[in-house]
Amino acid sequence: MFAQTLQVGGFVEGLIFAADALNVGAATFPAAAFVLCGLLATGIGTGYGATVAFVTLFFPAGVLIGANPVLLFAAILSGAVFGDNLAPVSDTTIVSAVTQDADIGGVVASRFKYAIVAAVPAFAAYLIAGSVMSGVELEGAVALRESANALGLVHLLSMGIVIVTAVAGRHIVEAISWGLLVAVGFNLLFGLSSASDIVVFTVTEAGALSGLPVVEVGETAGVGGSLYAGAVGFFPLIVLTLLIVAMAQIMIRGGGFEAIQTFLLDRVATTVRRAELTMVLGTATINGMITINTAAEIAIAPYVARIGEKFNINGYRRANILDANTSALGYIFPWAGGVLVGYQVMVGPNGLGAQYGSEMVVNPIEVVPYVFHGWFLVAIFVLAAITGFGREYIPDRVSEEVSRA
Amino acid sequence: MTDTADGGPPATDGGEPPDGSEFGVGEQDSDGQRIEFRGGKWASTVPLAFFIGWAILQSGVLGIGDTNGLVVGALIGTTLGMFLVRGDWKAYADTIFEGMTQRVAATAIVA
Numbered sequence A: 001m002f003a004q005t006l007q008v009g010g011f012v013e014g015l016i017f018a019a020d021a022l023n024v025g026a027a028t029f030p031a032a033a034f035v036l037c038g039l040l041a042t043g044i045g046t047g048y049g050a051t052v053a054f055v056t057l058f059f060p061a062g063v064l065i066g067a068n069p070v071l072l073f074a075a076i077l078s079g080a081v082f083g084d085n086l087a088p089v090s091d092t093t094i095v096s097a098v099t100q101d102a103d104i105g106g107v108v109a110s111r112f113k114y115a116i117v118a119a120v121p122a123f124a125a126y127l128i129a130g131s132v133m134s135g136v137e138l139e140g141a142v143a144l145r146e147s148a149n150a151l152g153l154v155h156l157l158s159m160g161i162v163i164v165t166a167v168a169g170r171h172i173v174e175a176i177s178w179g180l181l182v183a184v185g186f187n188l189l190f191g192l193s194s195a196s197d198i199v200v201f202t203v204t205e206a207g208a209l210s211g212l213p214v215v216e217v218g219e220t221a222g223v224g225g226s227l228y229a230g231a232v233g234f235f236p237l238i239v240l241t242l243l244i245v246a247m248a249q250i251m252i253r254g255g256g257f258e259a260i261q262t263f264l265l266d267r268v269a270t271t272v273r274r275a276e277l278t279m280v281l282g283t284a285t286i287n288g289m290i291t292i293n294t295a296a297e298i299a300i301a302p303y304v305a306r307i308g309e310k311f312n313i314n315g316y317r318r319a320n321i322l323d324a325n326t327s328a329l330g331y332i333f334p335w336a337g338g339v340l341v342g343y344q345v346m347v348g349p350n351g352l353g354a355q356y357g358s359e360m361v362v363n364p365i366e367v368v369p370y371v372f373h374g375w376f377l378v379a380i381f382v383l384a385a386i387t388g389f390g391r392e393y394i395p396d397r398v399s400e401e402v403s404r405a
Numbered sequence B: 001m002t003d004t005a006d007g008g009p010p011a012t013d014g015g016e017p018p019d020g021s022e023f024g025v026g027e028q029d030s031d032g033q034r035i036e037f038r039g040g041k042w043a044s045t046v047p048l049a050f051f052i053g054w055a056i057l058q059s060g061v062l063g064i065g066d067t068n069g070l071v072v073g074a075l076i077g078t079t080l081g082m083f084l085v086r087g088d089w090k091a092y093a094d095t096i097f098e099g100m101t102q103r104v105a106a107t108a109i110v111a
Helices: A002-008 A011-021 A029-044 A047-065 A069-086 A091-099 A104-132 A141-146 A150-167 A172-189 A226-232 A235-253 A256-268 A272-289 A293-310 A315-329 A337-347 A352-356 A364-370 A372-387 B041-061 B067-083 B090-100 B103-110
Strands: A200-203 A215-217 A222-224
Touching: A002 A011, A002 A047, A002 A150, A002 A172, A002 A226, A011 A047, A011 A150, A029 A047, A029 A069, A029 A104, A029 A150, A047 A069, A047 A337, A047 A352, A069 A091, A069 A104, A069 A315, A069 A337, A069 A364, A069 A372, A091 A104, A091 A293, A091 A315, A104 A315, A104 A372, A150 A172, A222 A226, A235 A256, A235 A293, A235 A337, A235 B041, A235 B067, A235 B090, A235 B103, A256 A272, A256 A293, A256 B041, A272 A293, A272 A315, A272 A372, A272 B041, A293 A315, A315 A372, A337 A352, A337 A364, A337 B067, A364 B041, B041 B067, B067 B090
Parallel strands: A200 A215
Antiparallel strands: A200 A222
């Protein structure tokens, strides 16, 4: 809802203006989106939220400038992976620390090296791919580009409020609410959008209330506006989330998870190297199945702890293996929650496809190979498990007080 | 730090399961209402396995990105699993509700 309100408030036009002014072209836009989305996700601690904001706002701006839609979507997802992995307030970070008996500060500090080793080549890859992969021809793109307008950039402040409030330790629900309030205020104050762009009741016949700015007369009755489109777009994903956690619970109650654990402990994880590989690949596999990444992480966490403790692997190391692979896989596969939240922005009611044309919709299967940061992160942990890079044992370092911030 | 065949003395009992009750972690160990499946423990993976198969077919092979389609796959998978339950199906239905009302479900939706 927040992102859609910024969109009707001209933030996309503002971004196009800023990209032109800063000389960010089609080739460099994906790499820039990766960095900015990574920063936003690290700041607010929710990769899903950052994905929604960037697909709603930066994605159309970038595609209009001429960036390749598939690459740009993948770059945004990579940024979300980076944030989910590193952010101290991210759910996946907290779960990984708490379940492996490590403190959050130490976990974040110790995983920084892996995140950077993956992010630098990912950034380079986006620069290279950005100059190789061409954009799409969009009908009316020229006119839309000329609509570039600096005024929409006031919404940088709306976004800033969300980030500052979230970094200050307020809950994300509170942070977004403040941002939404400010965004609506700016829209109405500067005439960036009318009240009916935000919420509108369409009636078929004029009545007593049709004098109100949010009531319109139209062909079919209904409710609309940015708040409406923002919320309705996510209903399918909410239903899917509930079903997936229900199926995961059935697997836990029915002993399926236990069977997998026994198999891994007895047959696969027989040396410390194989144990770490098992943790990496096991976490990756479970995340491929339970695609709501926090839920997957919680399901696999006890097994990572059990396997790790058997080989005296340090809690920080276990937390890093757990979170990196959880974050990465949650944004790669076409049925992953992280990919689907972005996709819903494109296909939802009054989504990008409806507004700009079908070129603005990316099929989730196409982005799989281009989520560079996600793939590099998994690759680094596979290599780290094989070579022992960064491996620590329990006596090497004792965790500080485990906080449940 | 060198690679040894055995990283250290194995813990006698695999250690205490970590406590993360705030997130619903480890709840599978408490009030262990178990479901018996025809075909043993592995049969409990049928709903999720069916869903993944559906997802691979829909998004991977056919190239259709449609969240509502995935919902149908999850619904069918959940229903199929029920037929494999030995004894009372009520435990299965209860588990569905138990899963849906976990804190993590709401967390995933809000964040």
